[in-house]
Amino acid sequence: MSPTYPATVARAWYQLPSGTVDRGASRRPGWRVGIVFAAVWLVFLVQPLQDIVDSGQSIWLRGLGVALLGAFALIYLIGVSGPFRLNRHPRAWVFPLAMFVIALAILPLAGQSGLNTLVFVGVAAQAALPVDRAIPASLLLVVIAVALTLVVPGWTDPANQAFSILAASMAMFGVVRMAERNRALVAAQEEDARLVVLEERERMARDLHDILGHSLTVITKKAELARRLTSIDPQRAATEIADVERLAREALRDVRATVTGSREVSLASELASARSALDSAGIAARLPDPDTTVAVPPESQRLFGFAVREGVTNVLRHSGARSCTVVITPETLEVSDDGRGSVGAGTDGTGLRGLRERVAQAGGRLLTDSPPAGGFRLLVDLGRRAPDPA
Numbered sequence: 001m002s003p004t005y006p007a008t009v010a011r012a013w014y015q016l017p018s019g020t021v022d023r024g025a026s027r028r029p030g031w032r033v034g035i036v037f038a039a040v041w042l043v044f045l046v047q048p049l050q051d052i053v054d055s056g057q058s059i060w061l062r063g064l065g066v067a068l069l070g071a072f073a074l075i076y077l078i079g080v081s082g083p084f085r086l087n088r089h090p091r092a093w094v095f096p097l098a099m100f101v102i103a104l105a106i107l108p109l110a111g112q113s114g115l116n117t118l119v120f121v122g123v124a125a126q127a128a129l130p131v132d133r134a135i136p137a138s139l140l141l142v143v144i145a146v147a148l149t150l151v152v153p154g155w156t157d158p159a160n161q162a163f164s165i166l167a168a169s170m171a172m173f174g175v176v177r178m179a180e181r182n183r184a185l186v187a188a189q190e191e192d193a194r195l196v197v198l199e200e201r202e203r204m205a206r207d208l209h210d211i212l213g214h215s216l217t218v219i220t221k222k223a224e225l226a227r228r229l230t231s232i233d234p235q236r237a238a239t240e241i242a243d244v245e246r247l248a249r250e251a252l253r254d255v256r257a258t259v260t261g262s263r264e265v266s267l268a269s270e271l272a273s274a275r276s277a278l279d280s281a282g283i284a285a286r287l288p289d290p291d292t293t294v295a296v297p298p299e300s301q302r303l304f305g306f307a308v309r310e311g312v313t314n315v316l317r318h319s320g321a322r323s324c325t326v327v328i329t330p331e332t333l334e335v336s337d338d339g340r341g342s343v344g345a346g347t348d349g350t351g352l353r354g355l356r357e358r359v360a361q362a363g364g365r366l367l368t369d370s371p372p373a374g375g376f377r378l379l380v381d382l383g384r385r386a387p388d389p390a
Contacts (some may be wrong), residue, residue: 038080041071041120048110048117055109072102073243076120080127080172092128096137099124107148112155118145122165126172138169203352208255212302215251217316218277219244225280240280265305267293271326274312281316283337284323295330297356303362304333310351311335319376331383341370355380 023250047233052065079095103117118141125137142162149158160167268290278285296304308326312335315324319339357364364382371377 009203017326035077037076041123043075044119045073047113048106051110051113052106055111055207057109061109064089065106068109072099072106072117072120075099075102093133094127096121096124099367100141104343111150112152115145115148115161116164118161119164119168122169123172126169126176131220134169134173138165141169142164169266179370182242202357212251212255215247215254217253217313218231218273218280219247221277221281221316222247225282239241243276245278265302265309267296267301267305267328270305270308272327274308274324274364277312277316278324283321286323286325288326288328293328297330300330300362303358303364303382304328304380306355306358307333308335308345309376309378310355313351314376315339331381334377336371336377338374338375341374341376352378 045125049066049069052062052069055062055065057065066169075095077289078097079092099117099121103114103187108113118353122138122141124133125141125359128134129137142165144164146158149161169320183364222244223242226237226244229237229240271287271290271293275285278287293301295386311326312324314338315321319337320340321337324335324337327336352366356366359380362382364380367377367379367381369377
């Protein structure tokens with residue numbers, strides 16, 4: 001893992017809502033390095049500059065030549081010194097075109113050494129244009145340089161001019177392609193970080209829903225029972241209120257543990273909690289003894305615990321059932337009731353959607369149905385084949 005990966009994850013966490021990731025910090029160092037890298041090669045413009053100054057032409061023409069060479073160097077630095085992202089701009093072709101026009105104007109003032117400017121034009125073309133245009137542009141510059149060397153009297157060595165342009169263009173071609181691959185790698189890392197953050201948020205949302213949904217449901221049921229018992233059995237009502245306080249504190253502790261990532265779900269404790277909640281709601285609980293859960297593989301205990309929590313929460317909230325049954329085998333867990341059955345079949349609430357995602361991640365299946373005899377059934381199957389709904 002890259003040393004900057006945690007920082008990238010943190011950046012993605014805070015900027016995920018806007019859908020953007022700030023890349024400015026990574027661009028500025030690249031810009032500075034690009035300036036230095038590009039400026040080093042300006043040494044090859046010293047010869048044209050000297051030839052313009054020593055040309056013996058009028059002061060105005062020599063001044064014009066120096067000004068043109070300065071403008072040429074400035075455009076080159078602007079166009080090439082960035083972190084090689086210019087070729088993504090729709091008008092990037094303006095840079096090499098402007099340099100080419102200025103280079104043609106410099107040639108009569110500097111002589112054959114002015115052909116050095118075509119090398120810079122080839123480099124700018126590779127930096128600014130897409131591949132299908134950059135390569136033909138460099139080849140065209142080679143043809144122009146060779147043709148001028150052959151046509152203009154006194155100009156020699158066309159092969160050297162062609163080699164200089166080709167070598168510089170090929171070098172820049174490799175640098176640009178490498179920069180593009182690095183940019184794609186950074187984008188992929190940032191996308192991975194964004195997905196990690198998104199997955200973590202979804203996990204926290206599922207856990208918080210499971211915690212608060214179940215705990216608040218049980219608290220509500222116990223509070224209703226305590227209200228009814230206030231005038232009938234004050235001592236029992238006080239016991240239920242004490243349970244409400246205890247459950248509220250446990251829910252707060254679970255929320256904190258979920259946020260810090262230290263919360264664990266125990267199948268045995270979920271069964272014990274489910275029995276207490278069902279008893280408080282006046283629903284007959286037919287649950288296995290928590291000690292029998294040792295037959296369930298350790299890797300399935302947490303998932304089955306979530307399934308018991310979600311299944312019993314739905315029974316308490318929606319079913320109007322008189323009894324609830326939980327059956328557990330090493331590979332399956334079934335929660336069923338004799339209530340009113342599924343309302344709006346084929347649709348999952350937030351809790352069932354979260355549980356379905358957990359089961360899918362474990363390689364199992366979640367089945368929900370309303371049997372003909374009535375009630376509702378939730379079945380988690382981690383084996384190869386889930387039984388058909390009754």
